[in-house]
Amino acid sequence: MYPEEIMDHYKNPRNQGNIQYPDYEGEHGNPVCGDLIKMSVKTRNGVIEEIKFDGEGCAISMASASILTEMVKGKTTRQVLEMDEKEFIDKIGNIQTRTQCVLVSLNALKKALGDDINC
16 A cells, blocks of 8 residues: 555654653644654754654654654754755655645654754
């Protein structure tokens, strides 16, 4: 039904949990599906060193959060804030009609980093 990578990340999520004393935290939800993702981030010199997600939702939103955490480790907060939604959707795979589920984690992360005036 879903691409193999989506199912792998859904069944074996990477970086799931919470960071104690994060530098940034943000959450975003998709009321249509009931998805809610919280992202927590630790940075050093503007570079993401650690990132974790927590929440609940459909297979696509949870897998997308897992994939996103792997994508952004080592990137600057500016790079993440400038990340294009299409770039992320392409990485996940074009899941027709489910793009809002894919974007929940990216929106949560951008909300978290949105207050970073140093990026």
